[in-house]
Amino acid sequence: MTTMNISRQNIAGVCNLKCNLVFSYPTSNCTASNYGNSINLTYENGSTPPVKYNNIDYNVQDVVIATPSRHLYNGEEVAGEVYINHVSTTGAPALVICIPIMEGSISNRMLEDIILQVSTGAANAGENTVVKTDYNLTNIVPVKPFFNYNSSNTEWVVYGMSESIKLISTTITTLKGLVTPLGPIIDGSKLYVNTTGPNKSNNDGQIYIDCQPTGSSEETTTVEDDKSATADVSFSLNDILTNPIFVYLLGGIIFFAIILGFKAILGAATGTFKMPSFKGKPN
Incomplete structure (x- = not known):
């Protein structure tokens, strides 16, 4: 097996109706801890679970910032990744939402605040600091198409490079000076894509079912999903x-x-x- 490569060339099927993601994250206080190979952030979930995935409620366990990326994107590493680790309320498999970090001309304010405050308050492994910023995961989770795969009893939702979190080059350099690499994710799981993306509400009335094929061959599932995807994303004025x-x-x-x-x-x-x-x- 090789490093998991997030690329449209590797898509095995479409899961618009089979990997539904809905989120409504609250604003939270934040304590950042330097683990040496990652920055880990606390998160307060509020009175109701902020995430529903395939009709299962999930709470945020923690948030991890790492550099460089553990996935490949179109065959290449990017500057880093943010992992939002979730645990279900029913004992279902864990859920990780992963957003890549890439260099841009303007930084995401929340993530930049976190990195810069860690650099002054928890620059060494084992240290922690209270971060003051508008800490709400809605600020970094895109309402855009995403990739999905299942690995080691964990559901992964991974966004592509076009939905990456942007940081200016000096902030990326600061991040690289705070932590060492975590190492790549080695996996051979099949990659799926949700072309419609998540919703920002837990009250959308949709039906959620498991993302992986059940009771049918992979070939049949892929054909059915591809037809669904065509109807979802290819119907345009030109078609009319x-x-x-x-x-x-x-x-x-x-x-x-x-x-x-x-x-x-x-x-x-x-x-x-x-x-x-x-x-x-x-x-």
Whole structure:
């Protein structure tokens, strides 16, 4: 097995209806601990579980920041990753939401605050500090398409590079100076994609089912999912304009308009033109 590569070239199927994610994270206090190979953050869940995955409630266990990334993205490492570790309320498999970190011209304010405050308050392994920032995971979890795989009794939700958290280069350098690498995730699990992304509410009324195929072959599941994905993401204005039924209807309307216009011109010249009546015959 090799390092898990998050790439569209590796997608085995689509799980729009089979890996549903819904979240409503509250704002929380935050204590950051330097573990030497990661920065670990506490999180307060509130009175109700903030996440529902496949109709199972999950609480946040902790949040981990690591550098460089443990996954590959299109075959390459990126600057780092954020892992939001969740535990279910029913004993179901753990859930990890992973968002890559990449360099950008403007930093994500929350993550930059955390890294800079750790650099001054918990720069060495074993130290911790209270972080003051607008600490809400909604600030970093995208409402965008995501990848999914199952490994070692853990469900992984991984976002692609286009949904990465951005940090300026100096903040990434600071992060790399705080922790050492965790090491890659070695896995050969099949990769799925949810093309619709999560919702930000626990009251959406949807039905959630397990992401992995059950009671059917992988080939059958992939075909069914691919059809669903086509309906979800490929129906566009261009599809309407090139649909044969639409073309025939449009042609008929244009033809009728031409005939009506011709009669109007002829009627105007002779004084006999009348608009056609579409009323039914009298009883």
